[in-house]
Amino acid sequence: MSDPNRESEAESKARRGRNIALAVGLILFVILVFVVTIVRLGGNVVTKPL
Amino acid sequence: MSLVVFTALTGLVCADTPINPVLGAVAILCIAVGAGASGALNMWYDADIDAKMRRTRGRPVPAGRVQGADALALGIVLSLFSVMLMGMALNWLAAALLAFTIFFYAVIYTVWLKRSTAQNIVIGGLAGALPPVIGWAAATGTAPLNAWLLCAIIFMWTPPHFWALSLYTSEDYAKAGVPMMPVVRGAPSTRRQILVYALLFVPLCLAPAVTGLGGAAYFGVAAAGGAVFLLLAWRLFRSHAGEAQGQRTSDGLYDVRAGARDARNLFAFSILYLSLIFATLLGEHLLGAQPLHLLSR
Numbered sequence: 001m002s003d004p005n006r007e008s009e010a011e012s013k014a015r016r017g018r019n020i021a022l023a024v025g026l027i028l029f030v031i032l033v034f035v036v037t038i039v040r041l042g043g044n045v046v047t048k049p050l
Numbered sequence: 051m052s053l054v055v056f057t058a059l060t061g062l063v064c065a066d067t068p069i070n071p072v073l074g075a076v077a078i079l080c081i082a083v084g085a086g087a088s089g090a091l092n093m094w095y096d097a098d099i100d101a102k103m104r105r106t107r108g109r110p111v112p113a114g115r116v117q118g119a120d121a122l123a124l125g126i127v128l129s130l131f132s133v134m135l136m137g138m139a140l141n142w143l144a145a146a147l148l149a150f151t152i153f154f155y156a157v158i159y160t161v162w163l164k165r166s167t168a169q170n171i172v173i174g175g176l177a178g179a180l181p182p183v184i185g186w187a188a189a190t191g192t193a194p195l196n197a198w199l200l201c202a203i204i205f206m207w208t209p210p211h212f213w214a215l216s217l218y219t220s221e222d223y224a225k226a227g228v229p230m231m232p233v234v235r236g237a238p239s240t241r242r243q244i245l246v247y248a249l250l251f252v253p254l255c256l257a258p259a260v261t262g263l264g265g266a267a268y269f270g271v272a273a274a275g276g277a278v279f280l281l282l283a284w285r286l287f288r289s290h291a292g293e294a295q296g297q298r299t300s301d302g303l304y305d306v307r308a309g310a311r312d313a314r315n316l317f318a319f320s321i322l323y324l325s326l327i328f329a330t331l332l333g334e335h336l337l338g339a340q341p342l343h344l345l346s347r
Contacts, residue, residue, distance in 0.1 A: 029131065032076065036072070036139040039070050
């Protein structure tokens, strides 16, 4: 007998698609925050006296 | 969505404050994502009525392509990320305005107003009118009178725009139980109110030429287009649009029977007119055209 709680192949595929989309979204967000940080800091870090 | 991005970009450029192009792009991205988040929350909450209307039944949730819970989760996560990024990358005034806009659309309009009052799109229109203020605030950290003037123009544009549409889609709204103006007050009252809003809206569109926001090109476009807008609103007022059943000939928004043409014409022109005046403002500020300051001459 098949387990009723077990995901069908279509459900499993859809879940995998969502997870990949989420991972790509998070990576893009991290890159975006990094770029924004560099832009906002500008040359201030380099020119700051030690 | 495209109107939100376009008007936000106009607000950002009209501020005439130098902004790093990367940060400007991030501001527009945050506003676009915030608008998408509002849309997801709206589609989650309104799935029951969306399924009953021709214009909305193909949306992902009523069509069964996306689960309601997934739309809700996506809406909340995107809202939080867009507001947070706007605050960190630009400033917290722009972030607060973005958060307020999302809250106003998803909660005040969608949950509260839409199903309870015929003034739903009048008050709810504020959510669609705020993007230029957010754009302006993102560039400057302030929200001066001229930014709110852009907001007021979109706010006053919303009732004639949506009511013209609802005059020939009222069967759908009635079926879904949404108290749009033609359903609640009838077509003649709606046509009269459209004319009143048009009479208030067109002079407001000329105001940027007085406050130092718009130049000669803007004044010309706003005045000529405004005259056409008023003419179409007058024709609609004199017509019987909204009084016959089955005014549409297909699911498309522009395919209507003869009796509804005046409503369709105003609906279509309202989109063109708003796009034209914002595009002219955008062009003038990008090209550095001189504003008119009509009153101070």
